Amino acid sequence: MDAKKIFEKYYSRLALEGFLKALILGLIFGFAAEFIVAFATWMASYNGLWISIAAGVAVAAGMTALFYFKKFRPTAKQIAKRVDRLGLEERLITMTELEGDDSYIALRQREDAQKKMREVEAKEIKLRLSKLAIAFAAVFMALGVSMTTVTGLAASGEISGGDDFFEQVFPEPPVYFEVTYIADEGGEILENADQVVLKGDDALPVLAVADEGYMFKGWSDELEKNDPDYVPDPARTDTNIQESLTVHAEFAPVQEGNGGGGGQSGENDKPQDEQDGDGDQPNDAPSDGQSGGQNGDSQQQEGQQGQDGQPGQEPGQDGDGAGGSYQENNQIWDGETYYRALLEEYLKKAQEYLENNQDLPPELRDIIDAYFDIIE
């Protein structure tokens, strides 16, 4: 049944109502889309002003058309039901169902229905729009327009972008890590052995100092790598801390009476290794390559030292120390450990500060002070 033809009088009014209903729903979807696009572009610090407006308009138009043609376009039956509500006692619904029936009773029914229908003016049909839908449309409109304004202002630099905004509003809680330096037997960690460091920050510098009769062997994490070129550095500063850290400073006892001739020391180590066998004892240290180098390869190292032109004592002069051969970071003098090169490095830094008329950083001052305390 062609609703437009039979209910011509009411069709335009109910079509208007259907269109308004579809429009309200379309606007809800359109503004929602606008909000989402504007929010996304704001978060991405991208100028999404026109994109969000275009998205909103496109979605609203599409959804309005979809809702109208699929749901709200008035059909003959819907029009009949609406007009029947004006007191026509289901005459029009029955009439639409009797379409094509040519019996006398159907003809009379149609005649009766049309007679009654003529008495009903189109304006008597009140447009019925859902207040809830209108409220929703208003809310979504406010959200969409606001978000579009925000993304527009952010794009022009008037306000901050979404990522900055959220970082300000919802800052990440600080994450701290524990950085622990443990001195094994034969030494100690000078200052700052236990630290609590903010994620990404640098740890304070620490210094491993060997006791009398011991020498610094290396840091546990470095030793685990078994790097043959590893040169132990008792000074350590861990940077960009991303996790908790526990590092052991390992020390090895210095062999008494082996001072001086590194070659002699190397000869002495060999039978000692054979006797121990398992290689776990502190005396096995020469077998791991590092200490072996200290003892057995002393002449070669001496040569390197000579080439490097390091200041200080001659290798041969160190032979009468507490033990071990000369190393840049392991020099024994009068029974005390003496970190000359390190001191020189700190002194160099300190000089730079002083030349620049700057105050010494407290940690640098502490290290220098501590060092001189030791040698006193």
Next chain:
Amino acid sequence: MVTEANIEKFSKQCKDIFEQLGRDMIGQKDVIEGTVIAMIAGGNVLLEGVPGVGKTRLVRSLGRVFNLPFSRIQFTPDLMPADVTGTNIIVKDENGNSSFDFQPGPIFSNIILADEINRATPKTQSALLEAMQEHTVTVMGVSRKLKEPFFVLATQNPIEQDGTYPLPEAQMDRFMLKLIVPNPGLEDLLQIVNMTQVTMAEVAEAACNGDDLLEMRKTANQIPVADEVMRYAMTLCAATHPDGECASEAAKKYVRLGASPRAGQALISTAKVKALMAGRFNVSYGDVNDLAYPVLRHRIKMNFEAIAERVSPDDVIKLIIEEVGKKLKVSAFTKAPRVSKEEIVEEEAGTEQEQAEPAEETSEKPRRGLFKKKSK
């Protein structure tokens, strides 16, 4: 096939029927209309009311108006089934040979007034079951067809319950409508007394005959019912079942047993007659709602909770109508019918005539709300 002549005849005969009944009956328009509707629809009627409100007079007048043979059976506890149906008696012919001869009981008539039906024993009450449904009577294994049209119009007194036998559900279900006959109002009482001072005799004349009634039934059966109206009517019936899929909250709370499928048939049959009597060629939600009370009130069995809370079947029906109306969005349709200017003029003319001739009431246009719920 219904023709214009059928429709006009129906309309004229309805007018005549109500006019003639109005000569004998003062007031009780709802009851009169309900009874006539049931008779046209081919159903039996149970009239419930206190003594003296005109139940028996109405039935007698109907017999006169429809020009149909009328039998009155006064139901008493000692009434036997054979007293209702008739029995075989031994008769002797001229030659002295004995044979059984069937002597028909009072049920072999067109209109049966079963007065105070609940005073007879269930055995006697059940003698009516076959007659009411199949319109046949079986005695000694021989079935005899009753004359058409056949109606049982039963009365019962709701007050005096001593020595009565409540009608079983099977019997109740065979009454198309149960009409409550109220006490007349003051104005009606004045008219009744004035009229009966002159004469107690019934003055109604025949308005039609049995064939006319059958033709009217055929005509009314052709009235179309829209699918939605039909679904609504059936949902109302289904909603009376507390355990059904359409069970209403009211039924779940107050009903022990819901209406049978006969209720649905009765609802549609009577609604068609009512619509045609109103000059409409389709059934409306209003017709269904109006007839739901007399159709359903005797078919639903209340539970203990309803009895304890003094909730009547009419209260439950009202709740079901409201609930189903909301569920199927029918409530908006059941507004007052639209009255055209022509109808207003006709109504005014009718009112003037009524004022001039108070004894000759006409029921040309049945009004809304004829079957108001019974007050608690």
